[in-house]
Amino acid sequence: MNGRWLGAMPVDAFLNKYIPATKKPLSDLPDNPFENVPRDGMESGLYDPFITAIQRWMPHLQAVNTSNKDDIANKLNLKTDISMYNRVEGVASPERTDFSRTELWMEFKAKKDGAAFQDPRDDTEEKRVLAIETGSFTPDTDKGNRARGQLAHYAGALHSQQFRHFSFSIFVQGDHARFLRWDPSGAVVTAAFNYRANPRLMAEFLWRFNHLSPEQRGHDVSVRPANLVPEVDARVREKLGIQDQNIPLYKYEVPGLAGLGYSYGPRPPTQNRSLVSRCTRTSPAVWIPTEVVDSGPRSCGEPEPPSEHNADQLSSQDGLKKGPWSEVRLVYMKDTWRFLSDLPDVDMRPEHEIYEILRHHKTPNIPELVVGGDVEGGRTRTQEFVDAPWLCVKPRISPYQHYRLLHGIVGRPLFKFECTKQLVAAVFDALKAHAHAVEHARILHRDISAGNIILTDEGKGLLIDWELAKLMSERGSRRPDRTGTWQFMSANLLWQPGKMHTVTDDLESFMHVLGWMTLRYVPACDSYNARRRGKDMALLFDDYDEGEECIVQGGREKRMALRGESYPSDTFEPRTPTPLRGLLKDLSFPFKSFYAMWPPTAEDRKKANVPTECLDRQLIKLRYDIEQYDQDIEDLQSPTWFINTMKTALNKKEWPTDDKADDKLPIAFPRAAPRQAQHKADELRQSQSVWEHATAVQSSSKRAASPTPGPTSKRHRGTPAASGIQS
Incomplete structure (x- = not known):
């Protein structure tokens, strides 16, 4: 979140921008509505008196003291101090934290806990510039970092459990409060105000929020409860293999097929907190076409027919009379926020x-039937304030657009391989898709990962998730940070956040997919237990350093x-002998030269470039090493060598058929701890020649490295976490 807390926005400006005034104005306030809220004592003694004071301004909401009650409904070990829920007639509000139903939440901190945010004392340009230079708005203290991290954690939990474009929260510290607005680009934070001395600001916010529509509160209205008739509901659950009748189904609009039908399914799971x-x-x-009336399919804004789909419609193909979306079909739905760029x-x-x-x-080897589009109302707004006159932070904001896509094929995850040969064959299929895209379409994927290769029912591998792909004709950086999923990114990209992404980086990622899948899922001998797996995976794939200005490096x-x-x-x-291990050795061999500690220098080449009769044993070895080095570097410049190497391995007869993925391994392994900055200094010195060589390789292939990301860089995709496939 560093650089993504945009403040301090004037409170009145915040209200006018985000919380529209109501037709019915707020009535007069009592002289001192917060007089019963204690100033001293335990923080826990504030919640109930505060709720009593504010409840009068929220007739449609119920504020609940949830400070000691975790969200067990969603299996989250988190609890907000005050949670606010919609009042629904005949339905009791939760008595504990429930992020799936929370409309607004509040967090309290005592003044003695240390400032989470610190406004400039004087509202002057000089003070604001000083705050930007020193980072004083977000004090770099243990208590301040912990408090802001707690706020971000709660906001992430809320968005993970709901269909949201944005949300709001209130932070109270001592006698002062702030309003926050959250979206996937960051948080807009207001200046602090004394809610005791100026209670109207708190009252006005809550009164207006109480009257906002779901869309104005940040809900994604393109998703609604399915409300299918029982017969159709049962068929959808059957197709999706959902046996638990308590799991709700939702109806999703697909922008690329507006009005032609809807996809139905549960809330997609997320590992992203x-x-x-x-x-x-x-x-x-499950995709279900809409009825077709005489005038043709309805547009997204037209009302729906009075009746829902019936069982006959679901089991037949009588909907649309042509096209692949005229049939009820199982689909793979992707819901994401795609990166936008404001660069010319x-x-x-x-x-x-x-x-x-x-x-x-x-x-x-790519999905053939694909449709998608931007979700209306789903563009982030935090980026609108990177040049605001009140801003007193150095922003690191990336804009996003909510986006939804359907594949006409579902497939199964790569980790459900039936044998190691199938695993390698699937990665080989994906590699061929990548090679064809590079050679013919001139497109670079840039996010090769285990989660982006799926298996069809026939065991064929498909390369999916081309969201971060880039036309190779484009020069320079489209975005200021890394592109990829951390565990599978090349060591070069992990170490140099601003390096331009090349074909070689993608090829290395294919190797890391096989390496990661091998350590994570391939059945091993008893001595290679889960603890050993976890240690190896954390060390090799989750390894990272925390550097200055929160620039994370790894590799x-x-x-x-x-x-x-x-x-x-x-x-x-x-556990069962397999050529997979030998293949990994072969694939990794050229990278010994690529990441050589001391690549051949001009002096080395001059020494070895003498007539053969003048060579002694030492020069013979030097010439051999240089020739091997040059061959290795050449092999890494295109997919050809990788394809030939994998094809040779797949033609071997020694592949077993009974070494399917081990499904008895733990879901997650221990995390890798970050090394301290001083450990990086030695590595920087030791590896200086490596990056000089890498630059030379890029220059020889006419690819200039992009500059190191500046203050606008965004959090890299796939922050190091417990080992797991990240979508």
């Missing part, structure tokens, strides 16, 4: 348009393993 991100959620769903001459194509280009060039352990030819692990031993 961070608000500031692409917030990607994926899930199978930058074309950020939506993912479905990338698929159109790929299909035009007959790219194999050290990947480089060390590749240099030492110990990739992915010297201790891993498969």
Whole structure:
């Protein structure tokens, strides 16, 4: 969240911008509405008196003291101090934290806890500039960091449990309060105001919020309860394999098919607890066409027919009379926030348009039926204030647009491979899709990961999630940070956040997909237990350093393993002999040269470039090493060598058929702890020549490295976390 707390916005400006005034104005306030809220004593003694004071301004909402009651409904070990829920006739409000139903939440801190935010004392340009330079608005103290982290954690939990475009919250510290607005770009924070001395601001906010529509409160109105008739509901659950009748179904609008039908399914699961991100959620769903009237399909704004789908419609294909979306079908739905760029001459194509280009060039091994579009009202607004006159932080904001996409094929995750040969064959299929896209469509995927390769029912691999793909004709950086999923990114990209993404980086990611899947799922001998797996995975794939200005770097352990030819692990031993381990050794071999500690210098080449009869043993070895180095670097410049190497391995007869993914392993393994900054200094010195070599390689391939990201850089996708596939 560093650089993503935009404040301090004047309170009146915040209210006028986000919380429209009501037709019925707020009535006169009591002289001192907060007189019964104690100034001293335990923080827990504030909640109930505060609720009593504010409840009069929220007739449609119920404020509940949830400070000691975790959200058990959603299995979250989190609790807000005060949660506010809609009053529904005949339905009791939750008595504890429930992020899936929360409309507004409040967090309290005592003044002695240390400032979470610190406004400039004087509202002058000089003081504001000083605050920007020193970062004083978000004090870098343990208590301040912890308090802001707590706020961000709650906001992320709320958005993970609801269909949201944005949300609001209130933060109270001592006698002062702030309003916050959250969206996937960050948080807008108001200046502090004394709610005792100026209670009208608190009352006005709550009164207006009470009268806001769901859309004005931030709800995504393109998703609604399914409300299917029982027969259809049962068929949808059957198709999706949902046995629990308590799991609610929802009706999703698909922008690219507005009015032609809807997809139905549960709320997609999410592993993402961070608000500031692409917030990607994926899930199978059932596509059901709408009825076709004489005048043609309805537009998105026209009213729906009076009756819902019936069972006959679901089991037949009598809807639309033509086209692939005329049939009820199982689909794969992706709901995400796609990155937008305000840079000139930058074309950020939506993912479905990338698929159109790929299909035009007959790219194999990708989903053929794809449709998608931007969700109305789903654009972030935090970025609107990066130049605001009241801003007293150095912003690091990325804008996003809510986006929804359907694949006409569901497939199954890569980790459900039936044998290691199928695993390798699926990655090989995806590699061929990547190679064709690079050679013919001139598109680079830039997010090769285990979650972006799926298996069809026939065991074929498909490369999906082209959201971050880029036309290779585009020069320079479209965005100020890394592109990819942390565990599978090249060591080069992890260490150099501003480096331009190349074909070599994607090829290394394919290798990391196999390496990660091997350590995570391939059945191993008894000595390679879950603890050993977790340690190896955390070290190799989750390794990271926290540097200055919150620039996160990693890849050290990947480089060390590749240099030492110990990739992915010297201790891993498969339970059943398989060529997979040998393949990983072969694939990793050229990277020993790429990440060489001392690549050949001009002096080395001059020494070795002498007539053969003049060579002694030392020069013979030097010439061999240089030739091997040059060959390795050449092999890493295109997918050809990777394809040939994998094809050779797949043609071997030694592949077992009974070494399917181990489903008895734990869901998550221990996390890797970040190393301190002083550990980075040695690595920087040791690896200086590595990056000089990398720059030379990029120059030889006519790809200039982009500059190191500046203050506008965004949180990288896939912040190091417990090992798991990130969508």
